[in-house]
Amino acid sequence: MAHHHVYLVAGFFGFSNLGGITYFHHVREALQTAFERAGHSVEVHSIPTLPTGSIRRRAAVLAEVIARSAGERGPIHLVGHSTGGLDTRLLVTPGVSLPAGEGIDVEVLARRVRSVTTVASPHLGTPMASFFNNFFGENILRAISLGTIYTLRFGRLPLRALIELAGIVTRLDRLVGLDNTILDQFYHELFKDFDAERRDEISAFLDEIRVDRSVVGQLTPGAIDLFNASTGDRRSVRYGSVVTRAPGFSPKTTLRLGVDAYAHASHVLFRALQIITARSGDYPPLKPDQRQVLLEAYGSLPGRRESDGVVPTLSQVWGEVIHATVADHLDVCGHFNDAHHTPPHVDWFISGSAFTRDRFDRLWDDVAAFQLASLR
Template sequence: MLEAMPGKHRVYLVPGFFGFINLGELIYFGHALDYLKDELARRQVEAEVIIVLSHPTASIRTRTADLLKAVQETASGDDGPIHLIGHSTGGLDSRLFVSPGAQVAEGVDLEPFARRVRTVTSVSTPHAGTPLATFFMGLFGQRILKLLSLFTVYVLRFGRLPLRVVFRFGHLLARADDQLGWKPTLLDQLYDQLLGDFSSERRDAVSKFLSDVGNDTSLIPQLTPEGIDLFNASTLDRPGVRYGSVVTQARPPSLRTRMAAGLDPYAQLTHTIYALMYGQTQRMPLTALPLHTPAQTAALVQAYGAMPGPTACDGIVPTRSQVYGRVLAAVRADHLDAIGHFDQPAHQPPHVDWLISGSGFRRPQFESTWKSIVDFMLEDERPGITGS
């Protein structure tokens, strides 16, 4: 049995861009939450795993205040160790939370909780930014973002989009290179159709979530390579905190991956969405790519067989932008695979994949990835092993 540190371990799961945990059974971190609880119990570690409720597209500062609120509500009773695991933008929220001297709100003191943090783990996080944020800043991108937000919620609730929406949206995507072909009224009709399938109570919750996405998009410019450069210049690592990262790289879209998706119209549509976002993400400026330490480079080469190229990405974030601290795992997966949103309906509860990338990521890779995260969190508790 491991020797426990004073007080209960508290593990906070910090969601990324589409943090929709406020929608009842639509759990962003559902599979990760279950795995962590089971694995920590198996290791006889007294721990509580908490999912953070974040504003989906608000600024990193606002989202970090959301994280602080969750910590205040659940970790004020003792001085036990805290671990932060952030997916996508959640990794940036976690870094700001522990940054010495960070100010997230007037008169709010982070320090009593920040100094209890032992580990910060980021999963598919844009530490050097992502060009996709630049795309979403445009009027065209903003409308697509709103529709994709609803797509995500709908698929996780019902399993897939209705064919009537698939064919109409597929027709629009086929003309994506000609933005004049995207008629706002058609996008609005698709939006209204999907929203109408929810119950009245759930429709109100979904509408509020999508309203949050549309009303406060201050996060988006912060995630551009230029915006994140300022974040990195002002966000310092905290001495004594160990930083680790899970890195994802997906297969580039091609005729082969499209054929592999099969003849199902829904799979073809989601693969087209994936191809659209992948094409925007791979436009990372060479000057924005971070330099890696020899240990980080060795980990990437060992995992992928070669250093990922400058255009390698997971469909949302460039692969080399995701490296921060120790590389805990580098896997072939798209942006949502690593937190459990991949195609494996036979598992209970089922894994549902709304973005068909053809990565091949499945439950064994998921469990191996999250085991490496647990190993990292508890590393200091094993006799003779220290963090690095």
């Protein structure tokens, strides 16, 4: 029985492990369990991607990690969340030119890839990239990145910091001369809870976002056309996608939050991101099998303005739709609310998706089944 290698590629402002936080929370364990249950051995690797570097540079890093760790034999499976899905597609494109390390033959590696699974990836771009693609957007991107890291590490932002962040995002169009002292206060509020070593690590991560934001411009709906025009599918690779959609505004969701001020502030911030991500353009028609999976999952086809809070739902479809679910952008990576799990699962922002461990396990079981089926 062949020994499999699965590579998990983090997405937009992604990290493999930072400040004690794992990007793919319990995904490694879920895939290992599914492979072993089917009688296959597998090694699951997490890729230390460049948070906002160009897709080409990120794909080169992926190639370098595979070259160091995959040996010379055995099937390779790529799993990319968000922008990571574009990295995986670029890597296996026939004839691609990547700035990988000396002596690395990308084509030899790509020929061993049996499946590419993209999870909540912006194959047709995301309007959120347009929002971040300016000076003020850069500052907000760094603030949201830090807020995400803090939340996944400690469980909840300080309420004052969350309200500040929600206020900045919802009023950005009116804050033409955004006062940096507002962001300084936000950073100070959060950094003080990390120890010195993790502060340095996180500061270096945020500095990378400041120095190189190439991917932000590449993910706009207009710019992604160039990526798709130059990126072709490899005939020997099986392509599949996991599609996510968060609930829209609902009075029921608001009522369920009760009198929890933190929950309401977190939900306001998520709704602001969801509104930013809404798009007015049209999408190409779905294939019959893609359409059927979405209808079964959602009861009706998602509208063009629906999203998981970061990526429009219809932008996520590529190849076979392996699994479609009600979830926000980070639920599917294991960052959903489950206080009873050990260690506890922590939600990103409160989206109202009500994502559960059972749905998480079903999703990744479907991904593993898709990967194993690529050998037939």
